[in-house]
Amino acid sequence: MDNSSNPGRGSLGGFFGGGAPVYSHADLAGVPLTGMSPLSPYLNVDPRYLVQDTDEFILPTGANKTRGRFELAFFTIGGCCMTGAGFGALNGLRLGLKETQNMAWSKPRNVQILNMVTRHGALWANTLGSLALLYSAFGVIIEKTRGAEDDLNTVAAGTMTGMLYKSTGGLRGVARGGLIGLTLTxxxxxxxxxxxxxxxxxxxxL
Structure with a gap:
């Protein structure tokens, strides 16, 4: 009998049980990676350990997975400025077309409409940007003071922003601004x- 087909048989390695089984490509072709035996014959590892269920990034020591108010402040301020500019531009275009509806299409009418668009766009961008700046500043201060981040910081920051923004209107203006900020937040x-x-x-x- 030819022993070349099974190198572990008829040798000292086969006698002591040290002979490793030899697999051919035909034997491995039908072996599934999952099912009864999840062990992969190619990698010799369990494929279940290769599944990444967590975020594939490394956080610095002591860092949180969510961004804090200071990091979100730049996005909030910039987003409010762009939103205000867009809304103001549309409102200025509407008012410009309404005020110049009796004028024929000409260069003076186009200039007047353009002035309305730029003026209202800048006004609304400045207003919403200022509110976002105050809200973000109060939010960061409250978060650092309390040492916690929750919805209470949001409501308190909105209330204080409304009160400060309307502080020029006296006590009634402060109360009205605080109530509006409290309601919105x-x-x-x-x-x-x-x-x-x-x-x-x-x-x-249940």
Missing amino acids: SFYALYNNWEHLKSTAARQS
Whole structure:
């Protein structure tokens, strides 16, 4: 009998059980990677350990996975400025067309409409940008003071922003601005936690 087909048989290695089995390409072709035996014959590792269920990035020591208010402040201020500029430009275009509707299409009418667009765009961009700056500053200060980040910081920052922005109108203006800021930020916090509140109410009803 030819022993070349099975090198582990008829040798000292086969006697002591040290002979490693030899697989051919035909033997390995039908071996599934998953199923009864998830061990891969090619990698000799369990493929389940190769599945990445977590985020594939490294965070600095002590860093959070979510961005803080200071990091979000730049996005908030820039986004409010661009939103205000876009809304103001559209409003200026509407007012410009309304005020010049009796004029024929000419260069003076185009200049007047353009002036309305730029003036209202800059006004709204400045207004919303100032509000976003105050809101972000109050949010960062409250977060650092309390040492926590939650919806209470959002509501408090919005209320203080409204109070300070309307402080030139006296006590009535301060109260009105604080009430507006409190209402808007409360609705925003409620919107962010709506799914959590629904799931909590569903669990309590069971």
